Amino acid sequence: MSFILAIDSGLTVTKAVVFDLDGMQKGVARRTIAQLMPRSRHVERDMTQLWHQTAEAIGEALSLSGAHPRDILAVAATAHGDGLYLLDKDRAPLGPGILSLDSRATAEVDRWAAEGVDMASLALTGQAPHVSAPSALLAWIKANEPERYARIGHGIACKDWLRYCLTGEVGTDRTEASTSFTDVQTQAYSPEALDLFGLNVLHAALPPISHSAEIVGQVTTEAAALTGLIQGTPVAAGLHDVTASVLGIGAHKTGVVGIVAGTYSINESLSLAPQTDARWFCRSGIAPGTWNNMSISPASTTNYDWFIDTFCAAEKAQAEAAGDSIHARLSPEIDAALARPSSVLYHPYLFGSPMGALPSAGFLGLRGWHGRGDVLAALLEGVVFNHRDHVDALRGSFAASEARLTGGASRNPTVARLFADVLGLPVTVTQTDEAAAWGAALCAGAAVGAFERFDADPRDLAASSTTYQPQPDRHAHYETRYRIYREVAQDMAENWRRLEHLSQEPRG
Template identity: 65%
Template sequence: MVPAEASIMPSLLGIDSGLTVTKAVIFDLDGTPLATARRKVTQVMPHARHVERDMAELWRATADAIREAVERSNRPASDIKAVGATAHGDGIYLLDREGQPLGRGILSLDSRARAIVDRWCEGALADQSIALTGQVPHVSAPSALLAWIRDVEPERFARIGHVLSCKDWLRLCLTGVIGTDRTEASTSFTNVKTQEYDPDALRLFDLHDLSHALPPAAGSDEVVGTVTREAADLTGLCEGTPVVAGLHDVTASALGAGGYDEGIVAVIAGTYSINETLSAQPRVDRRWFCRNGISPGTWNNMSISPASSANYEWFLDQLCAADQASVEAASGSIHALLGPEIDAALARPSTVLFHPYLFGSPYGAAASAGFFGLQGWHDRGDMLRAILEGIAFNHRIHVDALREGFASTRARLAGGVSRNPSVVQLFADVLALPVTTSQTDEAAAWGAALCAGAGVGLYAEPCGDPSRDIASARTWLPDPGRSVEYEKRFRVFKEIAEAMSPLWPKIADLAPHST
């Protein structure tokens, strides 16, 4: 390792723990990534609709990634002036009253609470929830998952000492301090108007026994602790390095992509279809969550579903595995290999449509994925085009909802698919909006790092992103002719989904024990 005296160049560490991979990224103060390290984290699915992970494994994997990033940066750990973490939002990571993990963490892909949420949404509770908390309860919300544990695992429920999010667990492992931040606190139990915890929210879901378990909430850029000696030994960080409260990954992604502002809709094409815009007033609607922004008096309005690029990755894993193995052996890229096939398919007429609902949808938990209009003469390129269009169409559903409530004149796109110019143009044409791509490959980690930098005074505020207006950022303008054609395809896409809505539950019932 480089001796401490060999460098005095400040840097920041951003941790981004997603649903399958946990990452550590060290950034220069201008946003340049100096080193990135990743570790896969095992998903455990003990029953249908249960998606969990071992909390100790998650911490070990994250610590290993941090150590590798520090080593790969070729700078001393003392250069890292602060640490910020973000992670998948929603889901729950429970601790007992002694502060130890209480079972496995539950991921936001989990849908075990579907029956509870269906019952809530059929009654008056949904309207009461949106009026009080700013959102309709959904299957991976802490409220729904805690209600399921209360009903199905009462012994575990009685032992709950602390209810954390994923990034809060990692922050605890780094600092020994239990807590959360304002953005994460608003996933179920805050008053949308006051932006503070509200006992009525717990009572609404019959969870009043957990008032002791809600963690104190700090500002995302507030220093809440420092790296402990134990964590320093595991990660290679310096003991005493400041750690900020961090933030929900939806907000972190928008912040890091330069799309965290009024008038911009941030579009993050990852495992989830994330679409969000900032407002200075709370405005509630069933089609989006109205949650706390980073600063008091701001609200982050997010319309999301687990239906984005994970569908594309699934197709590659399941149907392009041989090609992937071949190009990886030659240090190539499967995306570069498939690019010409996709471009050729985009250039010709096609009847093929795809609903990207392998892992969830805006049409309820029973919806499933499927190709329509597929014929014997279509090839892999046509199917890939349909998947990418379906992803863009699903984002369009959410963006249209936000545009009805907020004035958005441009979009900021981040996520793996944004590296393909043809796909970015596709998004511009489908959304009929100018689309600017982020120059930051690791938007969520950079958003966490920005909070860390603001927390120790290196930036005036988290939104002071030095890379936001760099000249190399590129904007794609919608092509009017293609936008007209995509409007036709989008309408058929929605009509099919609406027609399928009563059929999807019947399809799910064909194999009730596997859904």
């Protein structure tokens, strides 16, 4: 029997998943990777630890699956996009990897906006630079860590670091290459983009670009020893996890909005021609001549996780000790709150927003008679409202007759119905537990001929999906609440700036 191994490294967890050729998950192993926050706005991880933890997960997934390593046809990785993983000129890690939750480059992005660089970048590269874009992070390093900047040999993405650890080959794929430095029209690297950001000396540091479903190396002797894989196992280029997730749920096609509700609010539409707008990133699709239009912000269900970990930690531990789930315990409270009128609104901007890094999270309309259920209902509603901000931007330019939803929250029918009612669209949830990993597996399988194409999914998605239809009365209810949510956010712009200044003033 033949299998495919996929790696999916998110912002907190790295996973290894073994699939058979029917798309069935045979073994999965996870490792939590510590986030390092040495100072305000810095969110990093140790690159060597990431690789060792991933290697351990690969070995465990192989063991759990019962697959013999020689039956692994190919391997591919996907991981969080943007951020920055640097190698020096000897191809060793050059400091910690920088996650896409990082916002240290706020001043660089603000300066570029004042100088018009953002609009020039939008026209040239398909996107205005944001705080965790490789362009902004490299500019920050150039200004603040010149010695480190001078030692840069390669600037790569997270999944490309794991690919390098597996194969010893430096490179990237089309979806990842287009995060900062490609021409949106030609989909090739643009020297003009490097010049625009003042980074022209780094042209040689840009990794070569391959198709996501292209074999780019083989598992080395060293990697085989650490992972349990067979030396020489083919490794495909892999892809950005946003596109991997959308591919894994069957939404990597025109007319569908792919939604990933996780740490980031991710919303993506595929197009056959480039169309640029400051509200989304127009990046290269998997296949030449296609574009992924991604409207995103770091403001999705990480808000819910934060609330549970911060305010329900003891109850969560008690539930787990009893073999129960904190989510199951909270669900009746949330359902009851969603069924009654409430003045509570929540803006889910703990780590960022569609308006940039300055807006912060907060509850409004909270009264003494509101309980935990009301607070959590408003929190989840705010998360879905934030997704709607992005989906509305996309469907103003790209046809969208349905949405497909993935991410941990999608497994909760209450949340899936909330998406349908807020968006006013049919929302389909597949039974795919590891959507991003399966997207990577499709690319790996296509690279070795196990699948006809990267998007030739062998599964019967219709049979394994649930579609939630919007209810007209609930949609009308959320239209009113969403309008107020938006108006308050617009009115808060100057107050958010004032609040940010408070965090910079010493006490006493």
